[in-house]
Amino acid sequence: MRFLVIGAKGMLGQDLLEHIALRGHEVVGLDLPEIDITDPTSVAKIMAGEWGKFDWCINCAAYTAVDKAESEEKLATEINGLAVAYLGRLTADANIRLIHISTDFVFDGTATEPISEDAPTHPIGAYGRSKLVGEQALGGQPHALIVRTAWLYGARGKSFPRTMIQAFRDRKKLKVVNDQRGNPTYTVDLCRVLVDLAEKNPFPGIYHAVGPETMTWYDFAKLAIEVSTGTEPEITPCSSAEFPTPAKRPAYSALSNEKTSRMGIAPMRPVREALTEFWEKLSF
Numbered sequence: 001m002r003f004l005v006i007g008a009k010g011m012l013g014q015d016l017l018e019h020i021a022l023r024g025h026e027v028v029g030l031d032l033p034e035i036d037i038t039d040p041t042s043v044a045k046i047m048a049g050e051w052g053k054f055d056w057c058i059n060c061a062a063y064t065a066v067d068k069a070e071s072e073e074k075l076a077t078e079i080n081g082l083a084v085a086y087l088g089r090l091t092a093d094a095n096i097r098l099i100h101i102s103t104d105f106v107f108d109g110t111a112t113e114p115i116s117e118d119a120p121t122h123p124i125g126a127y128g129r130s131k132l133v134g135e136q137a138l139g140g141q142p143h144a145l146i147v148r149t150a151w152l153y154g155a156r157g158k159s160f161p162r163t164m165i166q167a168f169r170d171r172k173k174l175k176v177v178n179d180q181r182g183n184p185t186y187t188v189d190l191c192r193v194l195v196d197l198a199e200k201n202p203f204p205g206i207y208h209a210v211g212p213e214t215m216t217w218y219d220f221a222k223l224a225i226e227v228s229t230g231t232e233p234e235i236t237p238c239s240s241a242e243f244p245t246p247a248k249r250p251a252y253s254a255l256s257n258e259k260t261s262r263m264g265i266a267p268m269r270p271v272r273e274a275l276t277e278f279w280e281k282l283s284f
């Protein structure tokens with residue numbers, strides 16, 4: 001199959017280019033300035049065949065600055081919402097199936113067990129609201145899949161475990177939030193699930209794809225440092241109230257992988273195993 005990855009210079013996009021090629025498919029990666037998803041003419045040219053024909057388009061392009069989005073919601077919504085609507089229309093016209101990446105931030109954090117695809121959405125911040133606009137623009141389109149993921153970390157981008165490992169190496173005193181729970185998801189493992197999905201000629205709709213373990217940021221920081229240094233770090237747990245940020249974050253946003261599991265898609269690796277590979281690939 002032939003894939004187009006948009007947002008190819010981002011943390012997920014870079015790993016996706018490598019993974020799709022490793023799986024024996026053809027892939028073209030585009031990002032700013034070759035393509036601007038907020039400009040329908042730029043997208044239309046590509047869909048009309050400027051880079052050849054595609055079976056699948058995977059959209060990783062997004063406005064991802066969660067805190068900044070609180071003061072730039074219009075821009076976030078243009079990129080994460082309105083542009084996704086154009087992309088949906090133009091891929092449908094060009095007969096290209098679309099996988100659009102979305103987020104656990106469309107939920108409000110009040111769930112108490114892993115959230116399924118049909119649970120009601122209720123974002124509590126601007127980023128989540130902007131991503132929900134994108135989801136709603138694609139809802140019901142027969143060529144489109146929305147894949148919600150969470151707590152992404154990859155060796156080719158800024159990520160939470162990288163920041164924690166760097167801070168530990170710099171001998172900083174670490175204090176990490178221990179009252180938000182989610183599923184750390186390694187980009188390479190997400191890439192595997194995305195290609196598995198595409199190969200299965202899936203039904204349109206929403207899919208959840210996250211790592212198999214639910215933990216707090218505090219647990220995740222401890223594990224990342226332990227894997228990278230072989231020592232158990234001293235970290236002070238704290239509450240979200242002690243660490244205020246412009247954007248509110250869901251207290252619990254574990255997603256259920258049951259739907260992909262029922263399709264025969266294998267779960268992602270346990271966090272310790274994925275972090276070990278992440279650490280081997282990481283360079284500072």
Ligand SMILES: NC(=O)c1ccc[n+]([C@@H]2O[C@H](COP(=O)([O-])OP(=O)(O)OC[C@H]3O[C@@H](n4cnc5c(N)ncnc54)[C@H](OP(=O)(O)O)[C@@H]3O)[C@@H](O)[C@H]2O)c1
Binds near residue numbers: 013038059079101
């Ligand atoms: N990171 C996470 O923890 C996380 C969690 C859940 C879901 N997600 C979702 O996963 C996807 C990938 O995330 P990521 O962390 O890989 O993001 P990322 O590293 O920020 O990559 C996004 C890429 O999109 C590009 N981009 C921004 N605006 C664009 C536009 N108008 N046209 C074309 N390209 C544009 C960015 O370029 P610039 O850098 O130049 O702006 C960047 O290269 C996103 O949909 C995100 O919402 C991420």
